[in-house]
Amino acid sequence: MDFLDFKLFSFSNYVFELHQLISIILISIFGITVFRWLTFYLNPKIKNWETVTDHQRKKLMRIIRLFFLFLGTLAVIFVLDLNYNLSPNDDNPIYISFILEALAIIQFARLLDWIVSNYFIHRNFVKRDDKKASPKPRDTEGIATRTVQLLVYFTALFLILKNLDLDYTITTIQLKDGNPFSIRISNIIGAIAIFLLGRLFIWIITQLFLYGYYKRKNIDIGAQFAVNQLITYVGYFIAILLALETIGINMTLIWGGAAALLVGVGLGLQQTFNDFFSGIVLLFERTVKVGDIVHMDGFTGTVTKIGLRASIVESRDAVSVIVPNSKLVNQSVINWSHLSDNIRFHIRIGIAYGSDTRLVKKLMLEAASNNEQVLSFPAPFIRFIDFADSALIFELYYFSKNLLTEQDVKSNLRFKIDELFRENNIKIPFPQSEIYMHQDKEDNPS
Template sequence: MTQELKKIESSIWENVIEFFNYNIYTFTDNANNITSVIKVKNLLGVIAILILTTYLLRWIRKLVTRSMPNDDKAKFTTVFSFARWIVYIIVLLIVLSSLGINVTAVFAASAALLIGVGLALQTLFQDIISGIFILVDQTVHVGDIIEIEGKVGRVEEIKLRTTRATTVDNKVLIIPNHLYLENSLYNWTQNGTSTRESVSVGVAYGSDVRLVEKLLIEAANSHAQVIDKKATVVRFLDFGDSSLNFKVVFTLNDSFNARIPESDIRFEIDRLFRENNISIPFPQRDIHIIQKPN
């Protein structure tokens, strides 16, 4: 009975050893005549080290962010999540090399695949790098109102690859982060929430320009959302083809919804102009007909 148990134990150990030594995959570098073999025991060793690396990175993240403010902690965590994958790749290469696997042969065998993947992920890498720049430089924050490629939105979330913003029409705007490197970005609220807005209008030639100035200031300052009434000014822009062109400039505390008070001010301008006989002209052309004698 004892001999049979020993035979069974020996058979089990042989099977276990055979399992650990089982070849999963073989890389062959024909140019250098090098063959690298990945066995089960190699794979299990790599998994164990990656798990250990994961716990170590978590401990480092908690240690570094322990005394950070909540805003900085969230930004650091986002950047750290990207850096973690770089650490995983480096650890993986080191482990494979220490286990006797020729990493050069692995890359040589996968060179075409890596080039194809690199080209396909080029834009993704640009987005991620841009996202890191945004988080580190703090050029854009959640809640900022930004304009890029003629689109305006309030930033709701900044991720490594994309920035999510909401337009004034409550539509979600997904902005790939690489666009920040390729286009001019306007941050409406970086210097504060108040912005200078304007409404332009033309009046007929012969109008009392000082009265026009007075009425435009009155129309703008009558709106409840216009702040700093003393800062409201009127600019005489130009002598147009059919009109004298003016612009009234005022201050709003909510530039994101500026088109609503701008519309209200236009209604008020039209009402005041009608009451004071100030006309808003339309384009006119004088046609002179010269009749040639027979």
């Protein structure tokens, strides 16, 4: 095989041999073949994806083209033995291969970002037919996409620093035992990457695996929120611990110091801890859930979020009221939708003495039956409550699902009842009193 060492030409101290030419030709053929195969194979498939636009498809082709270009150039550099040092300082060499490897890593990160964001995440959300993940759905797709992007690019940065030998020490702390504790750039980037990986892992569990389970089992929104919150808290806690371990912090010392610190902090933050554990009780016991309609402290609203310390209740006026969790656990709270969303309401009406009570009953039931927001089952009914001083008191009882707008339903019923009473000469009296004055005659002397 000595013919492979045949010298084709030489320039200064550089000699170009036959085996190098053959290697470059083979690398080029292989790279072009794989690239064209991917182009012909992927293009038709991607065109059939309704979720991918032509701009996104062309962007993918450019990323793949640049990735193969940098890999091919890197291979040629090694084959031709042209991996020169571009740095004037030999102590910190920067070879051509380092730059090409960094560029290839960046393109590979862009490729992963495109695949995960457009194929796995976006297509998964487009296929969903039930968009109601919560009363106020968060942008979960956007959260997942940004998390993937940050994770991919931080990982790429970590690899670039390692390959270019740029992992410098940020600071060094001298511990009491005499051992130095150093924090390097790679430690910080690794900790961030682990935290982002934990965040992505939480998203995969709650939005991919558990979503299908929730849908199959028809689990209510409140239960979904409770389970997702618990998984989120545990996931973030583990991710933070692993991130601190990556930085190099001894967690044994952290726990020892935290135990002593929490004793003092707990004395000053008793109410905060009360709210914290009340939040855990709410998530487990679920007496109040996300989506429930509650009445407390003189206002009625929908529970939109249950946090670890406080919950958010949106009132009828679209005002967010922040309620400490301890109030929802330790105080009396009217939960209208706890057992059923069919709630009974009533309105009280007084009519004049001498009115036809049977006709009054008929007209009030007619007003209720003509209102679309009043349920036909259970059927509305009338109670003759009392013979009051100035009127005969009746109450109309009805069931409705319009919990937040029950005042509007009552108002519409009163309008209709007043209209029917006027048409049938039924009087609604106002309070009145009769005063009799008696004057004694003076005794006249005889």
